[in-house]
Amino acid sequence: MMTAIGLIAGDELRYWRRSKIAGSVLVILLLISVCAALVSNAEVSRHAEERLAQQAEADAIFQAQPDRHPHRMVHYGHYVYRSVSPLAVIDSGIDSMVGTSIFLEGHRQNTATFAAARETGLLARFGSFSPAFVLQTLVPLLLIICGFASVSRERESKTLFQLIGQGVGSNTLLLGKSLALWMLALLALVPPLTLGLVSTGADEFGFRQSLMSMALGYLLYLSVWVLVIVSVSALMRTSAQSLSLLLGLWVVTAVFMPRVASAYASAAVESPSQIETNLRIEEAMRVGGDAHDIEDEAFVDLRTLTLAEYDVATIEDLPFNYRGYVALRGEEADTEVLNQFAEERMARELEQKNASDRFSLLSPVVAIRAYSMALSGTALQDHHHFLKASEDYRFNMVQTFNRLQMEEMTLAEDLARNASDEAGQRTRVDSMNWQEMPVFESAPLDNAQRWQAASQAGFTLGIWFLAAFMLMQLSARRLHS
Amino acid sequence: MNLRFRIEQEFRFLLKSKAVLGATLLLFAVSGISIGLGLDYVAQERQLIEEFIELDAEQRTYKRAQAYDWGGAAYDAFHATWNSPSDLAFAAIGQRDLNPTMMRIRALAVEGQIYETDSINPELALAGRFDFAFVIAYLLPLIVIFVLYDLIASERESGRLDLLSVTAKKSRLIWIPRIALRLLGILIAVLTPLWFGGFMEVTALSKLLSASLAVMLQLAIWTTLVLATAMRQTLRSESIASINVGVWVILTLAIPIAGKAYIEDSVTGIKGADVALLQREVVNDAWDLPKADTMEPFYVSHPEWSDSEPMTDAFHWKWYYAFQQIGDERAAGLARQYRETMLTRDEMTAAVAWVSPAVAIQRQLEALAQTNLNASLAFEDKVRDYHEQIRRAYYPVLFREVPFSKERLAQIYIPDFSKAVGLRSD
Numbered sequence: 082m083m084t085a086i087g088l089i090a091g092d093e094l095r096y097w098r099r100s101k102i103a104g105s106v107l108v109i110l111l112l113i114s115v116c117a118a119l120v121s122n123a124e125v126s127r128h129a130e131e132r133l134a135q136q137a138e139a140d141a142i143f144q145a146q147p148d149r150h151p152h153r154m155v156h157y158g159h160y161v162y163r164s165v166s167p168l169a170v171i172d173s174g175i176d177s178m179v180g181t182s183i184f185l186e187g188h189r190q191n192t193a194t195f196a197a198a199r200e201t202g203l204l205a206r207f208g209s210f211s212p213a214f215v216l217q218t219l220v221p222l223l224l225i226i227c228g229f230a231s232v233s234r235e236r237e238s239k240t241l242f243q244l245i246g247q248g249v250g251s252n253t254l255l256l257g258k259s260l261a262l263w264m265l266a267l268l269a270l271v272p273p274l275t276l277g278l279v280s281t282g283a284d285e286f287g288f289r290q291s292l293m294s295m296a297l298g299y300l301l302y303l304s305v306w307v308l309v310i311v312s313v314s315a316l317m318r319t320s321a322q323s324l325s326l327l328l329g330l331w332v333v334t335a336v337f338m339p340r341v342a343s344a345y346a347s348a349a350v351e352s353p354s355q356i357e358t359n360l361r362i363e364e365a366m367r368v369g370g371d372a373h374d375i376e377d378e379a380f381v382d383l384r385t386l387t388l389a390e391y392d393v394a395t396i397e398d399l400p401f402n403y404r405g406y407v408a409l410r411g412e413e414a415d416t417e418v419l420n421q422f423a424e425e426r427m428a429r430e431l432e433q434k435n436a437s438d439r440f441s442l443l444s445p446v447v448a449i450r451a452y453s454m455a456l457s458g459t460a461l462q463d464h465h466h467f468l469k470a471s472e473d474y475r476f477n478m479v480q481t482f483n484r485l486q487m488e489e490m491t492l493a494e495d496l497a498r499n500a501s502d503e504a505g506q507r508t509r510v511d512s513m514n515w516q517e518m519p520v521f522e523s524a525p526l527d528n529a530q531r532w533q534a535a536s537q538a539g540f541t542l543g544i545w546f547l548a549a550f551m552l553m554q555l556s557a558r559r560l561h562s
Numbered sequence: 563m564n565l566r567f568r569i570e571q572e573f574r575f576l577l578k579s580k581a582v583l584g585a586t587l588l589l590f591a592v593s594g595i596s597i598g599l600g601l602d603y604v605a606q607e608r609q610l611i612e613e614f615i616e617l618d619a620e621q622r623t624y625k626r627a628q629a630y631d632w633g634g635a636a637y638d639a640f641h642a643t644w645n646s647p648s649d650l651a652f653a654a655i656g657q658r659d660l661n662p663t664m665m666r667i668r669a670l671a672v673e674g675q676i677y678e679t680d681s682i683n684p685e686l687a688l689a690g691r692f693d694f695a696f697v698i699a700y701l702l703p704l705i706v707i708f709v710l711y712d713l714i715a716s717e718r719e720s721g722r723l724d725l726l727s728v729t730a731k732k733s734r735l736i737w738i739p740r741i742a743l744r745l746l747g748i749l750i751a752v753l754t755p756l757w758f759g760g761f762m763e764v765t766a767l768s769k770l771l772s773a774s775l776a777v778m779l780q781l782a783i784w785t786t787l788v789l790a791t792a793m794r795q796t797l798r799s800e801s802i803a804s805i806n807v808g809v810w811v812i813l814t815l816a817i818p819i820a821g822k823a824y825i826e827d828s829v830t831g832i833k834g835a836d837v838a839l840l841q842r843e844v845v846n847d848a849w850d851l852p853k854a855d856t857m858e859p860f861y862v863s864h865p866e867w868s869d870s871e872p873m874t875d876a877f878h879w880k881w882y883y884a885f886q887q888i889g890d891e892r893a894a895g896l897a898r899q900y901r902e903t904m905l906t907r908d909e910m911t912a913a914v915a916w917v918s919p920a921v922a923i924q925r926q927l928e929a930l931a932q933t934n935l936n937a938s939l940a941f942e943d944k945v946r947d948y949h950e951q952i953r954r955a956y957y958p959v960l961f962r963e964v965p966f967s968k969e970r971l972a973q974i975y976i977p978d979f980s981k982a983v984g985l986r987s988d
Contacts, residue, residue: 149850153849157842175684192679192680194677194679195677195834195835196660199657200904200907201825202657202908202934203911204825204914205822206690207690207822208690208819210820210822210823219811324804325581325803332704340696343686343690344691344692346686348602355679367624430685433685434683434685434686437685464684498876499875499877500875502876
């Protein structure tokens with residue numbers, strides 16, 4: 082049987098060589114996938130370099146700040162830039178949709194601003210010329226053009242029954258046709274896989290493992306298309322019918338379903354605007370008081386407790402600058418409120434993503450999109466991971482400044498800082514402290530975490546494969562009778 | 563008489579050809595859904611804006627009650643600005659979700675405030691919006707291909723072509739009613755939902771007409787393209803379908819994506835982050851510079867306050883607001899360049915539109931719906947204008963050193979955004 086499958090596949094390949102269509106499809110396929118790999122590689126490495134340069138510049142400016150009152154540094158803040166995942170060369174995912182930098186300062190969590198999509202305009206929504214787009218959208222189309230007539234052609238030229246009459250089982254026939262198409266799919270995987278291997282050269286974070294899982298996922302995904310194409314070709318009476326059905330399937334699953342899923346998700350899980358959230362945060366933070374003002378009623382309890390703890394009568398007698406202490410505790414309270422809102426938002430975004438991912442049961446394209454992004458390290462989870470890392474960095478930075486304010490000056494000096502220039506000088510802290518601040522480094526999610534984010538979509542792809550295989554069994558039986 | 567008979571005959575034929583009818587109904591359903599989603603989106607947005615305005619006013623009242631000096635009062639007084647969706651926004655939501663639609667502005671440096679965007683769910687945004695413009699740009703051409711590609715080929719392949727050619731006096735005449743009827747079906751399928759949306763939103767008639775015209779143009783372009791191959795007697799129907807889908811892939815997917823890659827590569831220009839960074843540097847450096855370094859340039863651009871009393875304290879609010887303004891003035895050049903970078907990209911997109919009907923129709927509809935870059939920049943201009951009014955409202959008390967009182971604070975009148983910049987009320 083294996084040899085029979087091989088013979089049928091070889092026959093199909095010979096037919097392609099004779100007909101012009103398959104030849105041009107092959108050329109287009111190779112051209113597109115090699116181009117996409119090269120373009121994407123150039124684009125992603127440019128972005129990566131840009132961000133590294135911008136981060137280095139921001140770090141340099143930050144470290145070059147002169148001696149200052151620490152609270153000035155709290156408001157001066159710092160910029161951090163999102164680094165680019167090495168597998169973004171295959172699937173850039175949400176990279177262009179989210180801001181590239183965040184401004185970190187005290188008392189606030191800013192959103193990531195300056196998303197590339199806004200700066201590009203209308204065309205951003207047409208997708209990007211990445212290997213992922215080629216594999217997810219264009220390769221299935223090319224497979225359709227090569228395979229829609231694979232069985233129906235034999236039927237139309239009356240060779241089908243000859244074949245079956247010669248004792249070639251209908252199952253063998255369909256498997257053979259699939260094998261030929263499948264080799265084409267395999268070919269399409271070579272350029273992105275090579276690119277991925279090169280890009281994950283110095284592999285610190287297990288990206289190579291993710292790349293392998295990703296390749297398997299794409300193989301499964303393209304196999305679904307191969308099996309469906311051959312089955313439809315066997316089930317339809319004419320090649321024309323087979324082609325229109327397959328093209329219809331392609332349009333619905335590849336072009337429409339992702340948008341329908343997204344529209345459904347945003348309608349199903351409503352989200353308040355960021356600005357409304359900000360207003361609610363402000364309202365919630367009112368309770369915590371204004372940490373710039375030590376007389377704020379919100380800090381009465383804190384004062385009593387602190388005085389009792391250190392067994393002193395007035396805040397002037399405390400062994401540290403009480404203003405700095407209030408700033409420290411105030412930031413703690415503010416951050417708790419901010420984090421609570423941030424977590425709510427992230428949970429809602431994940432809920433929306435899950436709602437949208439549910440459409441992967443209706444379209445394998447939705448499944449492979451989610452799977453591929455998650456393994457590339459360019460999915461929603463990765464963005465949330467960056468947001469959390471930058472928030473940790475922000476909090477530590479601000480609290481370092483607040484501790485400096487606590488320890489490097491007395492309360493009297495701090496209160497008198499605006500009295501004269503000399504008094505101002507006394508509350509300035511050595512700029513060495515800014516240079517000693519560790520720079521922002523965010524490790525990506527590790528392979529296990531990426532896999533966890535991708536597993537459900539991967540499982541759905543498996544279901545799709547089984548369903549497509551069963552469809553082929555069904556069409557083989559129909560063909561037989 | 564003959565023509566009427568032909569049309570009736572074709573109409574019966576159309577009702578019998580289930581595939582064509584099915585495709586037309588599908589198009590009707592999909593455009594209906596897209597309009598429904600669009601109406602829902604703008605309604606939700608309007609509600610968010612309304613809530614925002616209310617919350618913002620509450621917050622301002624609260625902060626005003628807490629104020630004890632002019633600088634602090636101005637520092638805490640945010641003012642709501644918003645960009646309401648237009649009466650056609652439901653049909654082309656366009657870039658609205660990526661561009662800011664609501665902002666809170668205060669008397670500090672505007673460059674530090676104007677680039678805040680709403681945080682959207684990036685994974686949902688990535689898929690693109692399912693709006694009417696998308697249906698017209700993507701689905702409409704495919705339906706045109708589907709109902710026209712085997713117009714002649716199917717008759718020939720079923721052996722009726724010769725018969726048909728014999729019965730009609732002019733061979734052209736057979737096809738015209740058939741094509742016209744199918745196109746009419748498509749037009750009704752897309753325009754009925756659009757006009758229903760227009761009715762619900764009380765859209766200006768001229769806009770609805772222009773949008774309908776744009777849709778018809780798109781239909782005409784694709785009809786011409788499809789007929790160029792479908793009318794060829796020598797092509798098999800599969801070849802016609804493959805060629806047309808190929809053309810569709812090139813025009814709606816390949817060209818826009820290639821155009822995008824080219825534009826991003828060739829117009830690197832100023833990044834928004836650069837503007838924000840420069841503004842922040844200028845504002846922060848001012849703290850460590852002698853006050854004269856701030857006040858001298860400030861009095862040059864604001865001579866009306868140059869006779870304000872000299873400052874003696876280490877900190878003074880009028881100095882603080884002056885260096886905010888200087889930060890804006892220094893960053894103005896870069897901000898303009900940033901804007902020009904975006905406009906250049908937009909101009910190049912217009913060039914792409916000449917070779918891609920999908921891009922052209924989306925641009926056209928987004929322009930009519932005021933959801934494009936120009937509309938977003940126009941909003942930004944209004945916000946800048948409003949910011950100017952806000953900061954100038956506080957200057958008299960700051961620079962004339964008027965003693966602080968709640969009564970005087972109540973007299974600082976800043977009209978609400980819609981009145982201040984003359985928005986139409988809706």
